Amino acid sequence: MTASSVIISGLGTSIPDKVVTNDDLSKVIDTSDDWIRSRSGIGERRLAGENETASSLGAAAARAAIADAGISKDEVDLVIVGTMSPDMPFPSTACLVQAELGLGTVAAFDVVAACSGFLYILEVGAKLMKSGAYRNALIIGAEKMSSILDWQDRTTCVLFGDGAGAAVLSLSDQANTGVGEIILRADGSKMDLLNMPGGGARMPASAESVSARQHFLKMNGKEVFKNAVREMGDITLETIEKNGLVPDDIKCFIPHQANIRIIESLAKRLQVDMSRVYVNIDRYGNTSAASVPIAMWEARQKGYFGPGDNILLTAFGAGLTWGGAVVRWPE
Ligand code: UT7
Secondary structure, three states, X not given: OXXXXXXXXXXXXXXXXXXXXXXXXXXXXXXXXXHHHHHHOOOEEEXXXXXXXXXXXXHHHHHHHHHHHOOOHHHXXXXXXXXXXXXXXXOOHHHHHXXXXXXXXXXXXXXXXXXXXXXXXXXXHHHHHHOOOOOEEEEEEEEOHHHOOOOOOHHHHOOEOOEEEEEEEEEEOOOOOEEEEEEEXXXXXXXXXXXXXXXXXXXXXXXXXXXXXXXXXXXXXXXXXXXHHHHHHHHHHHHHHHOOOOHHHEEEEEXXXXXXXXXXXXXXXXXXXXXXXXXXXXXXXXXXXXXXXXXXXHHHHOOOOOOOOEEEEEEEEOOOEEEEEEEEOOO
16 A cells, blocks of 8 residues: 555543542542632543553553554554553553553553653654554553642642543555644753652652652642643644644644643634533543543544544643644544
8 A cells, every 4th residue: 555644543542430529539638629620620530440550541542442443453563652650660551551452562662741642652653654664553642640649739639630542543545634744842941840750760769759759740830831821822823834724724622631721721822712622621630641532532422523624632741841733534
Protein backbone atom coordinates (compact mmCIF):
# COMPACT_ATOMS: atom_id res chain seq x y z
CA MET A 1 0.00 0.00 0.00
CA THR A 2 1.26 3.49 -0.77
CA ALA A 3 0.31 5.16 2.44
CA SER A 4 -0.25 8.87 2.32
CA SER A 5 -1.74 9.44 5.78
CA VAL A 6 -1.64 8.26 9.37
CA ILE A 7 -5.18 7.94 10.68
CA ILE A 8 -6.70 7.27 14.08
CA SER A 9 -8.33 3.95 13.21
CA GLY A 10 -9.58 3.02 16.67
CA LEU A 11 -10.24 4.51 20.10
CA GLY A 12 -10.79 2.93 23.52
CA THR A 13 -10.99 3.91 27.16
CA SER A 14 -10.77 2.33 30.58
CA ILE A 15 -12.31 4.24 33.44
CA PRO A 16 -12.28 2.87 37.01
CA ASP A 17 -15.68 2.02 38.51
CA LYS A 18 -15.20 3.86 41.80
CA VAL A 19 -16.87 7.30 41.76
CA VAL A 20 -15.73 9.82 44.39
CA THR A 21 -17.85 12.96 44.61
CA ASN A 22 -16.82 16.36 45.96
CA ASP A 23 -19.10 15.71 48.91
CA ASP A 24 -17.24 12.45 49.60
CA LEU A 25 -13.96 14.41 49.71
CA SER A 26 -15.42 17.10 51.95
CA LYS A 27 -15.93 14.41 54.60
CA VAL A 28 -12.19 13.68 54.78
CA ILE A 29 -10.51 17.01 53.99
CA ASP A 30 -11.37 20.67 54.52
CA THR A 31 -13.09 21.40 51.21
CA SER A 32 -16.59 21.72 49.74
CA ASP A 33 -18.54 20.83 46.62
CA ASP A 34 -19.13 24.53 46.07
CA TRP A 35 -15.41 25.43 46.17
CA ILE A 36 -14.29 22.58 43.88
CA ARG A 37 -17.13 23.09 41.39
CA SER A 38 -16.84 26.88 41.17
CA ARG A 39 -13.01 26.95 40.94
CA SER A 40 -12.47 23.97 38.64
CA GLY A 41 -15.76 22.64 37.22
CA ILE A 42 -15.15 19.22 38.76
CA GLY A 43 -18.13 17.40 40.31
CA GLU A 44 -16.67 13.92 40.75
CA ARG A 45 -13.72 11.79 39.68
CA ARG A 46 -12.98 8.07 39.26
CA LEU A 47 -10.33 6.46 41.45
CA ALA A 48 -8.54 3.24 40.59
CA GLY A 49 -8.79 0.21 42.84
CA GLU A 50 -5.81 -1.24 44.70
CA ASN A 51 -4.99 -3.68 41.88
CA GLU A 52 -5.49 -1.20 39.05
CA THR A 53 -2.48 0.70 37.73
CA ALA A 54 -1.52 2.80 34.71
CA SER A 55 -0.53 -0.42 32.89
CA SER A 56 -3.73 -2.34 33.67
CA LEU A 57 -5.96 0.63 32.79
CA GLY A 58 -3.80 1.30 29.71
CA ALA A 59 -3.99 -2.33 28.56
CA ALA A 60 -7.80 -2.37 28.93
CA ALA A 61 -8.12 0.87 26.93
CA ALA A 62 -5.74 -0.53 24.31
CA ARG A 63 -7.77 -3.74 23.95
CA ALA A 64 -10.88 -1.66 23.30
CA ALA A 65 -9.02 0.51 20.76
CA ILE A 66 -7.71 -2.56 18.89
CA ALA A 67 -11.26 -3.96 18.70
CA ASP A 68 -12.57 -0.56 17.54
CA ALA A 69 -9.92 -0.45 14.79
CA GLY A 70 -11.03 -3.89 13.63
CA ILE A 71 -7.49 -5.25 13.57
CA SER A 72 -5.90 -8.21 15.28
CA LYS A 73 -3.45 -7.55 18.11
CA ASP A 74 -0.82 -9.30 15.97
CA GLU A 75 -0.98 -6.34 13.58
CA VAL A 76 0.22 -3.89 16.28
CA ASP A 77 3.93 -3.25 15.93
CA LEU A 78 4.60 -0.31 18.26
CA VAL A 79 3.39 0.67 21.77
CA ILE A 80 3.87 4.15 23.23
CA VAL A 81 2.51 5.16 26.62
CA GLY A 82 2.22 8.71 27.95
CA THR A 83 2.11 8.70 31.75
CA MET A 84 3.30 10.63 34.79
CA SER A 85 2.15 7.92 37.21
CA PRO A 86 3.92 4.82 35.85
CA ASP A 87 3.61 1.45 37.58
CA MET A 88 7.30 1.79 38.55
CA PRO A 89 10.26 4.03 37.57
CA PHE A 90 11.41 1.30 35.18
CA PRO A 91 10.79 -0.68 33.08
CA SER A 92 8.42 1.47 31.08
CA THR A 93 4.67 1.13 31.50
CA ALA A 94 4.57 0.49 27.73
CA CYS A 95 6.60 -2.71 28.26
CA LEU A 96 4.11 -3.85 30.91
CA VAL A 97 1.17 -3.11 28.58
CA GLN A 98 2.91 -4.95 25.73
CA ALA A 99 3.38 -8.03 27.93
CA GLU A 100 -0.18 -7.89 29.32
CA LEU A 101 -1.61 -7.75 25.79
CA GLY A 102 0.71 -10.50 24.52
CA LEU A 103 2.18 -8.40 21.72
CA GLY A 104 5.36 -10.44 21.35
CA THR A 105 8.52 -8.36 21.10
CA VAL A 106 7.22 -5.21 19.40
CA ALA A 107 8.92 -1.93 20.34
CA ALA A 108 7.51 -0.30 23.49
CA PHE A 109 8.47 2.87 25.36
CA ASP A 110 7.06 5.68 27.51
CA VAL A 111 7.03 9.42 26.93
CA VAL A 112 6.91 11.69 29.97
CA ALA A 113 5.11 14.89 29.10
CA ALA A 114 2.59 14.94 31.98
CA CYS A 115 -0.84 16.30 30.99
CA SER A 116 0.43 16.99 27.43
CA GLY A 117 1.39 13.32 27.14
CA PHE A 118 -1.21 12.40 24.53
CA LEU A 119 -0.20 15.27 22.20
CA TYR A 120 3.44 14.19 22.51
CA ILE A 121 2.76 10.48 21.82
CA LEU A 122 0.50 11.40 18.91
CA GLU A 123 3.36 13.35 17.30
CA VAL A 124 6.00 10.69 18.06
CA GLY A 125 3.72 7.85 16.94
CA ALA A 126 2.54 9.55 13.75
CA LYS A 127 6.07 10.57 12.72
CA LEU A 128 7.45 7.06 13.31
CA MET A 129 4.58 5.64 11.25
CA LYS A 130 5.28 8.13 8.46
CA SER A 131 8.84 6.83 8.32
CA GLY A 132 7.32 3.60 7.00
CA ALA A 133 8.79 1.44 9.74
CA TYR A 134 5.46 0.60 11.45
CA ARG A 135 1.96 -0.29 10.28
CA ASN A 136 -0.20 0.05 13.43
CA ALA A 137 0.85 1.87 16.59
CA LEU A 138 -0.91 1.85 19.92
CA ILE A 139 -0.66 5.20 21.68
CA ILE A 140 -1.99 5.21 25.22
CA GLY A 141 -2.48 7.92 27.85
CA ALA A 142 -2.79 6.12 31.19
CA GLU A 143 -2.73 7.45 34.73
CA LYS A 144 -3.19 6.38 38.31
CA MET A 145 -2.93 9.96 39.58
CA SER A 146 -4.40 8.92 42.93
CA SER A 147 -1.09 7.15 43.69
CA ILE A 148 0.96 10.36 43.42
CA LEU A 149 -1.48 12.79 45.06
CA ASP A 150 -1.00 14.11 48.57
CA TRP A 151 -4.38 13.36 50.12
CA GLN A 152 -3.57 15.89 52.87
CA ASP A 153 -3.10 18.73 50.35
CA ARG A 154 -6.54 20.09 49.48
CA THR A 155 -5.10 22.45 46.85
CA THR A 156 -4.17 19.51 44.58
CA CYS A 157 -5.86 16.25 45.59
CA VAL A 158 -9.37 17.42 44.66
CA LEU A 159 -8.36 18.17 41.07
CA PHE A 160 -7.22 14.85 39.60
CA GLY A 161 -8.66 11.45 38.67
CA ASP A 162 -7.58 8.09 37.25
CA GLY A 163 -8.22 6.53 33.83
CA ALA A 164 -6.80 5.63 30.45
CA GLY A 165 -7.53 6.38 26.80
CA ALA A 166 -5.94 4.70 23.79
CA ALA A 167 -5.80 5.17 20.04
CA VAL A 168 -4.60 2.96 17.22
CA LEU A 169 -2.67 4.83 14.54
CA SER A 170 -2.75 3.15 11.12
CA LEU A 171 -1.43 3.91 7.66
CA SER A 172 -4.05 4.89 5.10
CA ASP A 173 -4.02 5.63 1.40
CA GLN A 174 -6.76 8.26 1.85
CA ALA A 175 -5.15 11.60 1.03
CA ASN A 176 -5.58 14.71 3.21
CA THR A 177 -6.90 12.84 6.19
CA GLY A 178 -5.76 11.69 9.61
CA VAL A 179 -3.13 13.31 11.80
CA GLY A 180 -2.26 16.76 10.47
CA GLU A 181 0.33 19.25 11.61
CA ILE A 182 1.14 19.12 15.33
CA ILE A 183 2.96 21.76 17.36
CA LEU A 184 4.70 20.79 20.61
CA ARG A 185 6.37 23.17 23.06
CA ALA A 186 8.10 22.92 26.43
CA ASP A 187 9.63 25.32 28.95
CA GLY A 188 11.76 23.44 31.48
CA SER A 189 12.73 26.69 33.22
CA LYS A 190 9.26 26.54 34.81
CA MET A 191 9.63 22.99 36.14
CA ASP A 192 9.15 24.28 39.69
CA LEU A 193 5.47 25.12 39.03
CA LEU A 194 4.34 21.49 38.83
CA ASN A 195 6.43 18.48 39.76
CA MET A 196 7.04 15.53 42.07
CA PRO A 197 10.36 16.25 43.82
CA GLY A 198 11.08 12.82 45.34
CA GLY A 199 11.89 9.44 43.90
CA GLY A 200 14.46 10.40 41.26
CA ALA A 201 18.25 10.74 41.47
CA ARG A 202 18.01 14.25 42.95
CA MET A 203 16.05 12.99 45.92
CA PRO A 204 16.05 9.21 46.21
CA ALA A 205 13.50 7.78 48.62
CA SER A 206 14.59 8.06 52.25
CA ALA A 207 12.83 8.19 55.60
CA GLU A 208 13.23 11.99 55.47
CA SER A 209 11.85 12.39 51.94
CA VAL A 210 8.84 10.28 52.80
CA SER A 211 8.06 12.10 56.04
CA ALA A 212 8.44 15.44 54.20
CA ARG A 213 5.81 14.19 51.68
CA GLN A 214 8.18 14.72 48.76
CA HIS A 215 6.87 11.74 46.77
CA PHE A 216 3.66 13.54 45.89
CA LEU A 217 2.64 16.00 43.18
CA LYS A 218 3.25 19.68 44.05
CA MET A 219 1.63 22.50 42.12
CA ASN A 220 1.53 26.29 42.11
CA GLY A 221 -2.04 26.30 40.80
CA LYS A 222 -2.35 30.03 40.15
CA GLU A 223 0.81 30.24 38.03
CA VAL A 224 0.02 27.02 36.13
CA PHE A 225 -3.46 28.42 35.44
CA LYS A 226 -2.07 31.68 33.97
CA ASN A 227 0.46 29.84 31.79
CA ALA A 228 -2.18 27.34 30.61
CA VAL A 229 -4.64 30.04 29.55
CA ARG A 230 -2.00 31.92 27.57
CA GLU A 231 -0.15 29.00 25.98
CA MET A 232 -3.17 26.84 25.11
CA GLY A 233 -4.80 29.84 23.42
CA ASP A 234 -1.66 30.73 21.46
CA ILE A 235 -0.81 27.19 20.38
CA THR A 236 -4.37 26.39 19.35
CA LEU A 237 -4.51 29.40 17.04
CA GLU A 238 -1.02 28.62 15.69
CA THR A 239 -1.91 24.96 15.08
CA ILE A 240 -5.10 25.81 13.20
CA GLU A 241 -3.17 28.27 11.04
CA LYS A 242 -0.32 25.81 10.41
CA ASN A 243 -2.92 23.37 9.06
CA GLY A 244 -4.16 26.04 6.65
CA LEU A 245 -7.49 26.31 8.50
CA VAL A 246 -9.51 28.85 10.49
CA PRO A 247 -11.42 28.10 13.74
CA ASP A 248 -14.68 27.72 11.78
CA ASP A 249 -13.16 24.74 9.92
CA ILE A 250 -12.91 22.82 13.21
CA LYS A 251 -15.98 20.76 14.01
CA CYS A 252 -15.02 19.92 17.59
CA PHE A 253 -12.41 21.24 20.02
CA ILE A 254 -11.07 18.68 22.49
CA PRO A 255 -8.96 20.43 25.13
CA HIS A 256 -7.18 18.83 28.08
CA GLN A 257 -9.63 18.80 30.99
CA ALA A 258 -7.80 20.61 33.81
CA ASN A 259 -10.18 23.43 34.69
CA ILE A 260 -13.48 24.54 33.12
CA ARG A 261 -12.35 28.17 33.44
CA ILE A 262 -9.26 27.43 31.29
CA ILE A 263 -11.47 25.69 28.70
CA GLU A 264 -13.99 28.56 28.65
CA SER A 265 -11.27 31.15 28.23
CA LEU A 266 -9.91 29.13 25.29
CA ALA A 267 -13.36 29.11 23.64
CA LYS A 268 -13.67 32.86 24.19
CA ARG A 269 -10.23 33.53 22.71
CA LEU A 270 -11.11 31.42 19.63
CA GLN A 271 -14.58 32.96 19.47
CA VAL A 272 -16.20 29.54 19.27
CA ASP A 273 -19.39 28.52 21.02
CA MET A 274 -18.98 26.09 23.93
CA SER A 275 -21.34 23.70 22.08
CA ARG A 276 -18.35 22.86 19.83
CA VAL A 277 -16.01 22.26 22.78
CA TYR A 278 -16.10 18.85 24.45
CA VAL A 279 -16.18 18.95 28.27
CA ASN A 280 -16.24 16.05 30.72
CA ILE A 281 -14.19 17.50 33.58
CA ASP A 282 -17.35 17.49 35.74
CA ARG A 283 -17.28 13.65 35.74
CA TYR A 284 -13.58 12.75 35.68
CA GLY A 285 -11.50 15.69 36.92
CA ASN A 286 -8.02 16.01 35.45
CA THR A 287 -6.83 12.59 34.27
CA SER A 288 -3.57 14.06 32.90
CA ALA A 289 -2.32 12.16 29.80
CA ALA A 290 -5.60 10.21 29.64
CA SER A 291 -7.81 13.29 29.47
CA VAL A 292 -7.60 14.06 25.72
CA PRO A 293 -8.13 10.47 24.46
CA ILE A 294 -11.00 9.84 26.90
CA ALA A 295 -12.65 13.10 25.79
CA MET A 296 -12.05 12.25 22.10
CA TRP A 297 -13.65 8.81 22.56
CA GLU A 298 -16.71 10.31 24.28
CA ALA A 299 -17.04 13.15 21.77
CA ARG A 300 -17.04 10.67 18.90
CA GLN A 301 -19.60 8.42 20.67
CA LYS A 302 -21.88 11.42 21.24
CA GLY A 303 -21.64 12.60 17.63
CA TYR A 304 -19.69 15.81 18.28
CA PHE A 305 -17.75 14.91 15.14
CA GLY A 306 -17.82 12.23 12.46
CA PRO A 307 -16.19 11.08 9.22
CA GLY A 308 -14.46 13.86 7.31
CA ASP A 309 -14.55 16.36 10.21
CA ASN A 310 -11.55 18.25 11.55
CA ILE A 311 -11.00 18.09 15.29
CA LEU A 312 -8.54 20.10 17.35
CA LEU A 313 -6.68 18.58 20.30
CA THR A 314 -4.76 20.73 22.77
CA ALA A 315 -3.16 20.16 26.16
CA PHE A 316 -0.96 21.79 28.78
CA GLY A 317 0.92 20.35 31.75
CA ALA A 318 4.04 19.88 33.84
CA GLY A 319 7.39 20.50 32.23
CA LEU A 320 5.99 22.89 31.41
CA THR A 321 4.77 21.22 28.21
CA TRP A 322 1.98 22.03 25.79
CA GLY A 323 0.79 21.17 22.32
CA GLY A 324 -1.86 21.41 19.63
CA ALA A 325 -2.92 19.01 16.86
CA VAL A 326 -5.47 18.91 14.08
CA VAL A 327 -6.85 15.49 13.11
CA ARG A 328 -9.17 14.93 10.14
CA TRP A 329 -11.36 11.92 10.88
CA PRO A 330 -11.21 9.33 8.11
CA GLU A 331 -14.22 9.08 5.73
O1 UT7 B 1 -3.24 19.76 33.98
C1 UT7 B 1 -2.41 20.88 33.96
C2 UT7 B 1 -2.13 21.34 35.28
N1 UT7 B 1 -3.16 21.84 36.07
C3 UT7 B 1 -3.87 22.96 35.85
O2 UT7 B 1 -3.94 23.46 34.76
C4 UT7 B 1 -4.54 23.57 37.04
C5 UT7 B 1 -4.36 25.06 37.03
N2 UT7 B 1 -4.84 25.75 38.20
C6 UT7 B 1 -6.14 25.75 38.59
O3 UT7 B 1 -6.95 25.08 38.01
C7 UT7 B 1 -6.55 26.69 39.72
O4 UT7 B 1 -5.50 27.56 40.01
C8 UT7 B 1 -6.98 25.94 41.00
C9 UT7 B 1 -8.30 25.23 40.77
C10 UT7 B 1 -5.90 24.95 41.39
C11 UT7 B 1 -7.17 26.93 42.16
O5 UT7 B 1 -8.06 27.97 41.81
P1 UT7 B 1 -7.73 29.47 42.24
O6 UT7 B 1 -8.90 30.28 41.86
O7 UT7 B 1 -6.41 29.82 41.61
O8 UT7 B 1 -7.68 29.36 43.79
P2 UT7 B 1 -6.47 29.75 44.78
O9 UT7 B 1 -5.33 28.81 44.61
O10 UT7 B 1 -6.20 31.19 44.63
O11 UT7 B 1 -7.13 29.48 46.19
C12 UT7 B 1 -8.10 30.36 46.72
C13 UT7 B 1 -8.42 29.98 48.16
C14 UT7 B 1 -7.22 29.88 49.07
O12 UT7 B 1 -7.61 30.41 50.31
P3 UT7 B 1 -7.17 31.90 50.74
O13 UT7 B 1 -5.68 31.92 50.72
O14 UT7 B 1 -7.79 32.80 49.71
O15 UT7 B 1 -7.78 32.02 52.10
C15 UT7 B 1 -6.98 28.40 49.24
O16 UT7 B 1 -6.42 28.04 50.47
O17 UT7 B 1 -9.02 28.68 48.19
C16 UT7 B 1 -8.40 27.87 49.17
N3 UT7 B 1 -8.43 26.48 48.71
C17 UT7 B 1 -9.45 25.64 48.96
N4 UT7 B 1 -10.60 25.80 49.65
C18 UT7 B 1 -11.43 24.75 49.69
C19 UT7 B 1 -7.50 25.83 47.95
N5 UT7 B 1 -7.91 24.57 47.71
C20 UT7 B 1 -9.11 24.43 48.31
C21 UT7 B 1 -10.03 23.38 48.42
N6 UT7 B 1 -11.17 23.59 49.10
N7 UT7 B 1 -9.82 22.18 47.84
